[in-house]
Amino acid sequence: MEIRRGDTVIVLTDCSDQEIQQATRALDRLDGEGGGRPVSVLPDPGASRAVLIGTSRYRHLEQLPAVSNNLRALAGLLTGPVSLHLPAQHVSVVENPAAGQSAVGAVRQAAAEATAHGSDSAAVGGSVRGGY
Numbered sequence: 001m002e003i004r005r006g007d008t009v010i011v012l013t014d015c016s017d018q019e020i021q022q023a024t025r026a027l028d029r030l031d032g033e034g035g036g037r038p039v040s041v042l043p044d045p046g047a048s049r050a051v052l053i054g055t056s057r058y059r060h061l062e063q064l065p066a067v068s069n070n071l072r073a074l075a076g077l078l079t080g081p082v083s084l085h086l087p088a089q090h091v092s093v094v095e096n097p098a099a100g101q102s103a104v105g106a107v108r109q110a111a112a113e114a115t116a117h118g119s120d121s122a123a124v125g126g127s128v129r130g131g132y
Contacts, residue, residue, distance in 0.1 A: 045086045047119030049110035053094045053126040
């Protein structure tokens with residue numbers, strides 16, 4: 001689901017109708033306060049970083065191959081022209097980490113690189129198994 005206001009595009013996934021309505025109302029309020037100006041300024045893609053984390057393989061649970069597909073699709077979206085347009089090397093994908101430290105290490109590295117380049121933007125996304 002995409003919500004567009006001016007030059008701003010927000011992509012929502014796995015959201016309830018209520019969450020979509022709340023996001024739309026929030027954007028409408030901000031747009032009204034901004035006098036028709038864009039709601040926000042996108043971060044500098046050259047300085048920003050993103051880390052995507054997902055687990056699709058489990059020893060004792062059903063496998064989730066969609067997680068691998070979703071990680072690749074989201075990485076493509078983040079590097080594409082309708083999103084943040086990040087350089088591909090600025091998007092790290094941590095798939096099936098053997099230990100939490102590998103995911104944490106990737107997040108720390110992305111944050112360090114982003115701040116070293118003067119950015120205050122580092123995005124982290126994850127895919128977790130629900131229903132515990």
